[in-house]
Amino acid sequence: MKRKEFLNRLIGEVSNFLLEGNPLRMVISLHQEEDGAHLSFFDDRKRSEEDLKRIREALNPKHTRPELAEYYGMMAGHDTSWDARLKLIGWQIKHATVRNSDSGVQIDLWLGSDAFNPDQFTIEKDS
Amino acid sequence: MVEKSERIRYVSLAIILVLTALAGILSDGPATSFGDFLTIQSSGARLIQDFTAIGIGGAMVNAALVGLLGLGVVYFSSVTLAGPTIAGIFTILGFGFFGKTPLNCIPIMAGVWASARFAGKTMGSYSLIALFGTALGPLVTYIMFEIGLPLPFSIPLGILGGFVAGAILPAVAGSMLQLHQGYNLYNIGFTCGFLGLFASSALRAADSMEDISIVWNTTSHGTLVFLIPAISAALCFLGAVSPPVGAKRLYLDIRKLQTLSGRLPTDYFDAVDSGAPWFNMGLLGFCSALFIAVVGAPFNGPVLGGILTVIGFGAFGKSLRNCWPVVLGVCLAVVVFGKDITSPGPILAVLFVTTLAPIAGEFGILAGVAAGFIHLFMVESTAAWHGGLDLYNNGFAGGLTATLVIAILHWYRTNRTKEDFKS
Numbered sequence: 001m002k003r004k005e006f007l008n009r010l011i012g013e014v015s016n017f018l019l020e021g022n023p024l025r026m027v028i029s030l031h032q033e034e035d036g037a038h039l040s041f042f043d044d045r046k047r048s049e050e051d052l053k054r055i056r057e058a059l060n061p062k063h064t065r066p067e068l069a070e071y072y073g074m075m076a077g078h079d080t081s082w083d084a085r086l087k088l089i090g091w092q093i094k095h096a097t098v099r100n101s102d103s104g105v106q107i108d109l110w111l112g113s114d115a116f117n118p119d120q121f122t123i124e125k126d127s
Numbered sequence: 128m129v130e131k132s133e134r135i136r137y138v139s140l141a142i143i144l145v146l147t148a149l150a151g152i153l154s155d156g157p158a159t160s161f162g163d164f165l166t167i168q169s170s171g172a173r174l175i176q177d178f179t180a181i182g183i184g185g186a187m188v189n190a191a192l193v194g195l196l197g198l199g200v201v202y203f204s205s206v207t208l209a210g211p212t213i214a215g216i217f218t219i220l221g222f223g224f225f226g227k228t229p230l231n232c233i234p235i236m237a238g239v240w241a242s243a244r245f246a247g248k249t250m251g252s253y254s255l256i257a258l259f260g261t262a263l264g265p266l267v268t269y270i271m272f273e274i275g276l277p278l279p280f281s282i283p284l285g286i287l288g289g290f291v292a293g294a295i296l297p298a299v300a301g302s303m304l305q306l307h308q309g310y311n312l313y314n315i316g317f318t319c320g321f322l323g324l325f326a327s328s329a330l331r332a333a334d335s336m337e338d339i340s341i342v343w344n345t346t347s348h349g350t351l352v353f354l355i356p357a358i359s360a361a362l363c364f365l366g367a368v369s370p371p372v373g374a375k376r377l378y379l380d381i382r383k384l385q386t387l388s389g390r391l392p393t394d395y396f397d398a399v400d401s402g403a404p405w406f407n408m409g410l411l412g413f414c415s416a417l418f419i420a421v422v423g424a425p426f427n428g429p430v431l432g433g434i435l436t437v438i439g440f441g442a443f444g445k446s447l448r449n450c451w452p453v454v455l456g457v458c459l460a461v462v463v464f465g466k467d468i469t470s471p472g473p474i475l476a477v478l479f480v481t482t483l484a485p486i487a488g489e490f491g492i493l494a495g496v497a498a499g500f501i502h503l504f505m506v507e508s509t510a511a512w513h514g515g516l517d518l519y520n521n522g523f524a525g526g527l528t529a530t531l532v533i534a535i536l537h538w539y540r541t542n543r544t545k546e547d548f549k550s
Contacts, residue, residue, distance in 0.1 A: 067255050071256060074305070079308055
């Protein structure tokens with residue numbers, strides 16, 4: 001899949017999710033590397049611990065699901081009229097961290113090819 | 128490495144499939160069952176060809192072998208045996224009673240595999256498309272045995288036709304999904320119907336397309352009547368013991384499943400940690416069989432196929448709560464249009480309309496009833512469009528219905544002025 005299309009999907013779905021909270025500020029930051037990328041999303045709406053846990057679980061599924069990622073993952077970010085479904089992108093990324101920053105929620109997504117090396121990125125294992 | 132819970136699922140499904148075959152063999156005897164099984168491979172497979180009219184034993188052996196083929200695809204694709212794959216296996220088991228055979232499924236699966244190789248994906252990524260894509264099996268059988276070419280030419284041509292159809296499926300399936308946004312559970316049925324339009328048109332252009340005919344067994348053989356309650360009871364038992372979480376927890380988890388909309392992809396085995404999805408499947412099986420018994424429809428191949436599909440999707444989007452409104456919609460349409468509910472079209476629509484269950488689950492009872500109502504008169508027309516080549520005709524009609532309903536709701540949601548920016 002083209003990198004542009006993949007990033008569009010992820011940005012669309014997470015933006016959809018954050019916009020459901022009606023934020024006054026939202027920032028998306030992309031850092032591309034040779035075999036991977038890091039996407040950061042920030043808004044100005046802090047979430048409860050329970051919400052953060054729910055988001056974390058959706059973005060970090062217990063099992064890899066290639067049959068769902070490849071086929072149903074195509075719906076991610078396509079139509080933002082409906083409720084966001086973070087699970088659709090959880091199956092397609094390498095890792096995600098979710099936390100409250102100073103002003104609101106911060107979601108970081110790490111994605112890449114099968115050759116993706118997480119050691120080259122600053123992934124926080126406990127978040 | 129397969130986890131323990133998944134091993135239990137594999138063993139359970141394998142036992143169900145083997146017992147189905149054994150029940151058929153015991154019913155008709157080994158020689159008759161094997162002979163009928165061979166006859167089924169070269170019989171017409173387009174809608175609606177009830178294999179139980181050829182022989183109960185042969186049909187049950189055929190269905191079980193198609194199911195085992197699906198289970199093998201899941202295992203060797205190294206994907207999780209959970210909601211979507213279990214739905215796929217029960218669906219192809221069901222359609223093994225009216226249209227699918229190992230012979231007509233394998234070329235399509237090979238085509239999907241080739242497509243995965245071409246795109247640099249694993250077979251696991253396209254495994255669901257390989258399972259459900261066998262809906263185009265009749266295309267293979269039709270080219271092989273019904274267009275009148277000598278077998279040395281028609282058999283390779285049939286294999287090629289299935290292979291090409293399978294290779295195209297992954298490219299089209301994703302686009303079709305965007306149309307209804309996951310509110311039609313049988314998306315590959317929608318896709319195959321779309322491809323079937325082209326295939327049947329090509330055959331018509333070559334003057335090789337026969338009109339569709341219906342072979343419908345009107346007798347209910349004891350083995351077939353017994354099959355669904357037996358499978359449903361086994362699934363409920365499995366739900367209670369796998370894993371043993373206690374009655375209260377099981378009850379709460381079953382209730383939780385009823386609250387989910389069922390929109391694609393909702394894997395019930397992901398939603399709860401108990402055996403509630405198995406129990407949900409069993410409940411849907413019992414209710415479906417009860418409905419068929421009450422209205423007095425026969426327990427024949429297509430009806431069993433419909434019930435087994437409902438059971439399968441009891442792990443992947445269907446529940447009693449989101450199914451009954453769409454079923455009610457079909458029943459209302461049957462009354463309004465003065466149809467006989469036990470005749471082939473309406474009774475299959477009652478079972479397969481549950482493809483639209485997520486509409487009721489997400490937008491409520493009225494939307495579900497309306498979708499079910501529309502579905503009946505759509506499904507009665509669509510089989511002729513693709514010449515019966517798409518076994519999931521209800522998935523095709525359901526996709527059209529869901530696309531209409533979702534387009535209207537989408538327009539309504541995006542044009543509410545109260546949510547505009549102030550000017």
